[in-house]
Amino acid sequence: MDAAVRPVAPLLVVAGTAFLLLVLDLLPPRGTKRHLGVVALAGVVAALLVTVVLWGREARAFSGMVVLDGFALFFDVVICYAAALVLLLSMDYCGRHGIESGEYYVLVLFSTLGMMLMAHAADLILIFLALELMSLSLYVLAGFFRWRLTGGESAMKYFLLGAFASGFFVYGVALIYGATGSTALERIAAAAGARPPGPLLVVGLGLLLVGFGFKISSVPFHMWAPDVYEGAPTSVAALIATGSKAAGFAALLRVLLSTFKVVQPDWTALLWGVAVLTMTVGNVVAIAQSNVKRMLAYSSVAHVGYVLVGVVAGGALGAGGVLFYLLVYTFTTVGAFGVILLLERGRQEAVNLDDYGGLAESHPVLALVLALFLLSLTGMPPTAGFAGKFYLFGAAVRSGYIWLAVIAVLNSAVAAYYYLRVIVYMYMRDREGVPTGAVPSFAGRLALGIALWGVLQLGVMPAPVLNLAQAAVAPLLR
Amino acid sequence: MALGVFLIVAIVAVASALALVLRRNPIHGALFLVVNLGCVAVLYLLLGAEFLALAQVIIYAGAIMVLFVFAIMVLIPGKEETGPDPLRSQRLMAVPLGLFLLLEIALVLWGSRSGGGVGGAASLPQVGVRAGGIESVGRLLLGDYLFAFEVTSILLLAALVGVLTLAKRKSE
Numbered sequence: 001m002d003a004a005v006r007p008v009a010p011l012l013v014v015a016g017t018a019f020l021l022l023v024l025d026l027l028p029p030r031g032t033k034r035h036l037g038v039v040a041l042a043g044v045v046a047a048l049l050v051t052v053v054l055w056g057r058e059a060r061a062f063s064g065m066v067v068l069d070g071f072a073l074f075f076d077v078v079i080c081y082a083a084a085l086v087l088l089l090s091m092d093y094c095g096r097h098g099i100e101s102g103e104y105y106v107l108v109l110f111s112t113l114g115m116m117l118m119a120h121a122a123d124l125i126l127i128f129l130a131l132e133l134m135s136l137s138l139y140v141l142a143g144f145f146r147w148r149l150t151g152g153e154s155a156m157k158y159f160l161l162g163a164f165a166s167g168f169f170v171y172g173v174a175l176i177y178g179a180t181g182s183t184a185l186e187r188i189a190a191a192a193g194a195r196p197p198g199p200l201l202v203v204g205l206g207l208l209l210v211g212f213g214f215k216i217s218s219v220p221f222h223m224w225a226p227d228v229y230e231g232a233p234t235s236v237a238a239l240i241a242t243g244s245k246a247a248g249f250a251a252l253l254r255v256l257l258s259t260f261k262v263v264q265p266d267w268t269a270l271l272w273g274v275a276v277l278t279m280t281v282g283n284v285v286a287i288a289q290s291n292v293k294r295m296l297a298y299s300s301v302a303h304v305g306y307v308l309v310g311v312v313a314g315g316a317l318g319a320g321g322v323l324f325y326l327l328v329y330t331f332t333t334v335g336a337f338g339v340i341l342l343l344e345r346g347r348q349e350a351v352n353l354d355d356y357g358g359l360a361e362s363h364p365v366l367a368l369v370l371a372l373f374l375l376s377l378t379g380m381p382p383t384a385g386f387a388g389k390f391y392l393f394g395a396a397v398r399s400g401y402i403w404l405a406v407i408a409v410l411n412s413a414v415a416a417y418y419y420l421r422v423i424v425y426m427y428m429r430d431r432e433g434v435p436t437g438a439v440p441s442f443a444g445r446l447a448l449g450i451a452l453w454g455v456l457q458l459g460v461m462p463a464p465v466l467n468l469a470q471a472a473v474a475p476l477l478r
Numbered sequence: 479m480a481l482g483v484f485l486i487v488a489i490v491a492v493a494s495a496l497a498l499v500l501r502r503n504p505i506h507g508a509l510f511l512v513v514n515l516g517c518v519a520v521l522y523l524l525l526g527a528e529f530l531a532l533a534q535v536i537i538y539a540g541a542i543m544v545l546f547v548f549a550i551m552v553l554i555p556g557k558e559e560t561g562p563d564p565l566r567s568q569r570l571m572a573v574p575l576g577l578f579l580l581l582e583i584a585l586v587l588w589g590s591r592s593g594g595g596v597g598g599a600a601s602l603p604q605v606g607v608r609a610g611g612i613e614s615v616g617r618l619l620l621g622d623y624l625f626a627f628e629v630t631s632i633l634l635l636a637a638l639v640g641v642l643t644l645a646k647r648k649s650e
Contacts, residue, residue: 008625015632022639062625103643110636117629129629133636140640 007068017043018109025102048080070472075119082243088447111137115247142232154231169211175204215248229297238337279305317395320470325388331454339370358431384458491517
């Protein structure tokens with residue numbers, strides 16, 4: 001492999017697959033598009049393999065704009081897993097709901113490409129372009145149920161608020177360029193370290209944080225999340241909840257840890273407040289939801305708060321905990337969305353809490369799997385959610401943020417209420433009215449199996465992956 | 479001199495931006511946006527970025543604004559745009575202004591034919607390798623920023639696929 005393109009090899013695989021799909025879409029057979037999903041999945045899996053082959057290498061390319069390091073590769077793995085599971089879940093789901101098309105898979109791949117690029121980017125311009133590539137694809141994907149009112153609302157809301165947030169981001173980049181004379185992260189770090197930080201730099205960073213805050217849906221930039229998740233196809237909601245957030249945190253961590261070390265006390269104080277607000281608002285509002293997709297949306301907001309605890313804690317423990325948690329969160333959340341997507345009640349998706357009454361009796365396996373995913377979201381051992389939260393909150397305590405850890409643990413207790421409520425419905429309520437049925441789908445079940453394996457494996461034996469995560473953040477902390 | 483120009487242009491830019499937000503009539507707002515974009519182009523010129531200034535005028539003040547005006551006229555056929563023109567008296571101004579433009583064009587053509595003078599080839603600015611010039615922009619775009627340039631093309635492709643998807647679904 002040519003040394004110049006090696007740092008972007010996983011990205012090239014995904015991009016190449018997307019281009020191939022665009023051509024294959026024009027060829028027969030024209031009826032079903034399922035084979036395109038298989039090709040897309042093969043591309044993502046190939047990218048995952050390339051990532052594994054490249055593991056441990058470090059390189060830069062294209063005038064230092066793109067980096068290859070353990071940090072980027074770790075996020076490549078997280079994002080590829082999210083994309084692969086979402087593609088598996090999409091195959092039957094899209095056909096069932098009449099939205100299967102070549103463009104769907106192409107856009108999933110383009111958004112995946114944007115996410116991976118965010119982890120590899122070492123220049124604010126490139127981060128912005130990657131952010132837009134990811135977001136533009138997701139805006140369209142969120143609106144695939146065009147004929148439904150909620151689908152249109154979902155896409156419109158996501159697009160308008162997202163475009164607004166992108167504006168903040170670009171303005172921040174411009175101010176930082178004005179303050180330091182560069183958009184390259186390394187040169188910004190050098191210029192910012194040379195003299196005391198001026199207001200231009202601090203305001204610029206603040207605007208960047210607004211842009212990132214929207215993408216990871218932290219409070220007060222979370223308003224779009226429930227409506228978008230509710231109206232978007234469930235498979236797309238899973239991708240927005242996992243991949244796009246992981247990508248947002250990848251770029252955020254790289255910018256904060258490697259570039260803005262100079263003003264660390266400032267952004268730590270700011271993120272402390274954001275973390276507390278995000279956790280609390282997400283959990284409290286989630287209690288009131290009777291729609292499971294909306295509940296998971298608020299729960300994902302709350303989880304962003306937990307991850308921010310790790311960002312505030314900093315260091316190899318905190319940042320490593322963030323990476324580990326994002327992997328855990330990806331498996332768990334895709335799994336939870338996956339079970340919802342396989343359930344149907346009266347030709348409609350089973351998204352209401354009532355639809356889950358007595359599910360343990362009619363579909364014991366699916367109910368048990370969903371229960372395990374929900375327990376992992378709650379943070380119960382032996383699931384991965386427990387290990388993830390343990391490392392995040394432990395890092396906060398080690399760094400002296402005792403109160404932050406206390407608030408986070410209290411929040412987890414609040415969250416247990418609404419996660420366990422679904423389990424109570426499944427196991428202790430009788431079913432009413434039309435029974436909820438499960439859709440036969442081999443691909444969907446395979447995705448659930450992989451997600452469940454991830455949740456249990458990372459829960460029982462977290463140490464190897466955690467060590468990888470901590471090694472991955474080491475280059476940023478140098 | 480530069481400061482004076484900057485002050486005038488900056489004031490016009492801010493005023494037109496305010497007017498854009500405050501006018502109720504969307505067409506007036508769009509026209510104020512043209513003024514604003516033109517002022518920004520002049521600011522680029524003051525900074526020595528000729529390429530950016532040209533691109534600003536051609537792409538933003540030209541192409542994108544035409545789209546804006548089209549969209550407003552197609553989407554909002556309100557009375558405000560189709561009613562009687564309140565500035566009817568100003569139409570008479572078109573005749574002397576048009577004659578003035580004709581005179582200018584004639585002068586430039588005449589000057590270039592006789593060589594030297596106004597608009598002769600010798601008076602064209604020398605394009606050198608300096609910040610903001612076309613050559614330096616080209617070198618940056620296909621050198622240091624090659625990767626970002628290529629990512630932009632993928633971004634546009636994704637946008638294209640997205641638009642086609644949404645439009646196709648509409649007709650079904």
